[in-house]
Amino acid sequence: xxxxxxxxxxxxxxxxxxxxxxQEFEQRTGEVWPLNVGQxxxxxxxxxxxxxxxxxxxxxxxxxxxxFHITDGGQAELTTWLKTPPDLSSPPRDExxxxxxxxxxxxxxxxxxVIQAHRRHIVELMQEWTRVKRDAAPEDVPLALxxxxxxxxxxxxxxxxDTAESRLRRAPKPEPSLPxxxxxxxxxxxxxxPSTRKAGARR
Amino acid sequence: xxxxxLSGITKRYGIGAAAVDxxxxxxxxxxxxxxxxxxxxxxxxxxxxxxxxxxLEEPTSGEVSVGGLELSKLSRAEQAQLRRRAIGYxxxxxxxxxxxxxxxxxxxxLELDGTSAKAARAAGLEALERLGLAGRADHFxxxxxGGERQRVAIARAVVGERRLLLADEPSGALDSVNGEAVMxxxxxxCQGGVAGVVVTHDxxxxxxADRVIFIRDGRIVDQTSAPDGPESLLxxxxxx
Numbered sequence: 273x274x275x276x277x278x279x280x281x282x283x284x285x286x287x288x289x290x291x292x293x294x295q296e297f298e299q300r301t302g303e304v305w306p307l308n309v310g311q312x313x314x315x316x317x318x319x320x321x322x323x324x325x326x327x328x329x330x331x332x333x334x335x336x337x338x339x340f341h342i343t344d345g346g347q348a349e350l351t352t353w354l355k356t357p358p359d360l361s362s363p364p365r366d367e368x369x370x371x372x373x374x375x376x377x378x379x380x381x382x383x384x385x386v387i388q389a390h391r392r393h394i395v396e397l398m399q400e401w402t403r404v405k406r407d408a409a410p411e412d413v414p415l416a417l418x419x420x421x422x423x424x425x426x427x428x429x430x431x432x433x434d435t436a437e438s439r440l441r442r443a444p445k446p447e448p449s450l451p452x453x454x455x456x457x458x459x460x461x462x463x464x465x466p467s468t469r470k471a472g473a474r475r
Numbered sequence: 476x477x478x479x480x481l482s483g484i485t486k487r488y489g490i491g492a493a494a495v496d497x498x499x500x501x502x503x504x505x506x507x508x509x510x511x512x513x514x515x516x517x518x519x520x521x522x523x524x525x526x527x528x529x530x531l532e533e534p535t536s537g538e539v540s541v542g543g544l545e546l547s548k549l550s551r552a553e554q555a556q557l558r559r560r561a562i563g564y565x566x567x568x569x570x571x572x573x574x575x576x577x578x579x580x581x582x583x584x585l586e587l588d589g590t591s592a593k594a595a596r597a598a599g600l601e602a603l604e605r606l607g608l609a610g611r612a613d614h615f616x617x618x619x620x621g622g623e624r625q626r627v628a629i630a631r632a633v634v635g636e637r638r639l640l641l642a643d644e645p646s647g648a649l650d651s652v653n654g655e656a657v658m659x660x661x662x663x664x665c666q667g668g669v670a671g672v673v674v675t676h677d678x679x680x681x682x683x684a685d686r687v688i689f690i691r692d693g694r695i696v697d698q699t700s701a702p703d704g705p706e707s708l709l710x711x712x713x714x715x
Binding site for chain 1: 659
C-alpha cells in the first residue's frame with residue numbers, strides 16, 4: 273500500500289491538513305488500513321522534500337495547522353503511479369506452496385489433510401471478510417472494494433489448493449523402489465521420492 | 476428441533492463390483508435460521524446429498540428427517556406432500572415458468588398441493604413481499620430484471636410453510652456481484668427462520684454461510700468452526 277500516493281490522491285481535491293489527510297485516508301480505504309499520524313507527517317515531509325507537495329504555511333512550527341497542496345510534479349507522479357502495473361512478474365515465495373510441496377515427501381503425513389487444513393482456515397477467513405461486507409452500509413463502496421480484493425486473493429489460494437489436490441489424486445502412484453541396476457540409463461537419482469521426482473519434472 | 480437431520484446416510488449406485496458409494500455415513504443437522512454451505516469438487520457427492528435432503532432420492536441406508544418427520548415412516552403420498560409443503564429449491568437458472576406471472580410462479584407449488592387458488596395467491600403475495608417484490612406480482616418473468624427473477628425464485632422456495640431452502644449452485648451463471656446478491660437474499664431469508672443448504676464449489680459463495688462443510692468422496696471430511704467476530708479480522712489486518 274503506497275501511503276505516499278494515497279496522500280497525493282487526496283491532495284488533488286484541494287489543500288489539506290495532516291490530521292485531515294489521516295482521517296480521509298482511513299475513510300476511503302474502508303478503515304481497513306489504520307494510519308498513525310506520525311506516518312502521515314513523515315510521508316508529507318518526504319513528499320515536500322521531493323517537490324511533490326508544498327506547504328501553504330511557511331512557519332516551520334505550524335504543526336497540525338500546516339496545510340499542504342499538490343504540485344505539478346506531484347500530479348505527474350500520481351498519474352504515472354496509477355498507470356504503472358505492480359510487479360507481478362516474479363513469483364513470491366509462498367509459504368503455503370512450500371508447505372504443500374514439503375508435505376508430499378514427508379512420511380506419515382497425508383498431504384490431502386495438509387491441504388484441507390489450509391482450505392478450512394482460508395474459508396474461515398473468507399467467512400469473516402464476508403461478514404464485514406454483509407454488515408457494511410450499502411453506500412460504503414470503498415470498504416466493499418477492499419473486502420472484494422481480499423476475498424478474490426483468498427479465493428485464488430483455494431483454487432490453487434483444489435487444483436493441487438486434484439493433481440495429486442491423478443498423479444501416478446510412486447513406483448515401488450527398484451534395485452539400482454535395473455534402472456535404465458539416465459536414471460541417476462538415487463532415491464526416487466515423490467518430492468524429488470515432482471521437483472525435477474517441473475524444471 | 477432441527478429442520479433437516481440426516482443420520483448415517485449412505486447412497487450406493489449400482490450393484491456388486493460396479494457399486495459406487497456416492498455418500499458414506501453422512502450425518503448433518505441444520506437448524507432454523509442457519510445457512511450451511513456444502514463445498515466439494517465434482518463427483519464428491521454434494522449434489523446427491525442435496526437431492527436426498529430434498530427427498531427427491533432415497534438413501535440406501537440411514538434416516539432423513541424434515542421438520543421432525545422421519546421420511547421412512549411416511550407413505551409415498553405423504554412424502555410428496557412434505558416435499559411440496561416444507562421444502563423449496565432454488566435452481567441454477569431459476570426455472571420460472573414464462574407463461575405465469577411472478578405471483579402465479581410463487582403460488583404454484585401450493586396450488587399443486589391442493590391449497591385454494593385464493594389462499595395460494597395470498598401466500599404467494601406474502602412471500603413476494605418478504606423479498607421486496609410486492610409491486611411486481613403481476614409481471615411476467617420477461618418483464619422482470621435478472622435480479623427480480625432471482626427474488627421470485629427465492630420467494631417460490633420459501634412460500635407458505637416452507638422452511639427448508641435447498642440450492643444447487645444458485646448463482647452458477649451470474650457474475651460475482653449478482654451472485655453475491657443471490658447469497659445476500661438467501662442469507663436474509665434464513666435469518667427469518669428458514670434453514671438453508673447451498674451446494675457450491677465456489678468459496679466466495681460458500682463464505683456467506685454460517686457453516687461450511689467439506690465433502691470428499693462421499694464423506695464429510697471437515698467443517699469450519701464458529702468464527703470470531705469481524706473485529707478480530709480488522710485488528711489483525713491493521714497490525715500488519
